[in-house]
Amino acid sequence: MNIREATKEDWELIWPIFHEIVKAGETYAYETNTTKEQAEKIWLDAPRKTFVFEEDGAVFGTYYLKTNQAGPGNHVCNCGYMVSSSARGRGLATSMCEHSQQIALELGYKAMQFNFVASSNEGAVRLWGKLGFETVGRLPKAFNHSIKGYVDALVMFKWLQT
Amino acid sequence: MNIREATKEDWELIWPIFHEIVKAGETYAYETNTTKEQAEKIWLDAPRKTFVFEEDGAVFGTYYLKTNQAGPGNHVCNCGYMVSSSARGRGLATSMCEHSQQIALELGYKAMQFNFVASSNEGAVRLWGKLGFETVGRLPKAFNHSIKGYVDALVMFKWLQT
Numbered sequence: 001m002n003i004r005e006a007t008k009e010d011w012e013l014i015w016p017i018f019h020e021i022v023k024a025g026e027t028y029a030y031e032t033n034t035t036k037e038q039a040e041k042i043w044l045d046a047p048r049k050t051f052v053f054e055e056d057g058a059v060f061g062t063y064y065l066k067t068n069q070a071g072p073g074n075h076v077c078n079c080g081y082m083v084s085s086s087a088r089g090r091g092l093a094t095s096m097c098e099h100s101q102q103i104a105l106e107l108g109y110k111a112m113q114f115n116f117v118a119s120s121n122e123g124a125v126r127l128w129g130k131l132g133f134e135t136v137g138r139l140p141k142a143f144n145h146s147i148k149g150y151v152d153a154l155v156m157f158k159w160l161q162t
Numbered sequence: 163m164n165i166r167e168a169t170k171e172d173w174e175l176i177w178p179i180f181h182e183i184v185k186a187g188e189t190y191a192y193e194t195n196t197t198k199e200q201a202e203k204i205w206l207d208a209p210r211k212t213f214v215f216e217e218d219g220a221v222f223g224t225y226y227l228k229t230n231q232a233g234p235g236n237h238v239c240n241c242g243y244m245v246s247s248s249a250r251g252r253g254l255a256t257s258m259c260e261h262s263q264q265i266a267l268e269l270g271y272k273a274m275q276f277n278f279v280a281s282s283n284e285g286a287v288r289l290w291g292k293l294g295f296e297t298v299g300r301l302p303k304a305f306n307h308s309i310k311g312y313v314d315a316l317v318m319f320k321w322l323q324t
Contacts, residue, residue: 029231069191072306137299137317144234
């Protein structure tokens, strides 16, 4: 197991994970028909940093880290995590989230915020809670789930420095 | 009084308002030293629509409207409003907010969200409340106010369609 910064060459291995998750329309606020080129800009180019979870040359997970709000909000970062369906239940999300908190501190951020967690994504909500994130907001019917329809979205937040 | 869509030519009249408000670092999550060129991209180019509040050929207020989250979140829009210090207390923010809700409905949005209202901006919080926005989230110390230091930021939300 190895979490390392992603390179341009990793995109071929990241894209299948992104595509599988985003086209389902159940967890991420990206267009379900996002193209490979658009996704590369979103996931690899726009964020401040992108990482991959690699094992034996294969990529099973990925996350990005970026500043959540500029100027007076720039001490708070935002991350998004994706795990390949072939590697679920093995703790990759936990490993990547803990890794991202360490990176955030190294980059000088004081807090981390998730802006748009579908409340129907119960596994994620439970996991972020276990990792110290507090639900600080509930956006009524803000997430249009592909199967369940309109569900609330949660804002989750963790202060990393004391 | 006239609220109309902004043109490229309006930027010369919008910029002084943007600059005055953003450099103060008290209300908006933009870098306080944002340049005129960067600001034009942020306020005029990136949003879906930008409007000005015009009177006798002068611009006293402006707002943008954009989709807040893509894909499963794209039924919720986001707006930001700015009023020149020379025109405060005359109801321009109310007029622009009501106008924006009408435009949002015409564009097919179902709800409007403000992501990052500094809790210290009591006038704005009170006004949005009066206009039907509910505080649905409180981000602890997420706004680094230029004078007051870290203050909470609020997430405010209004469902426009029933």
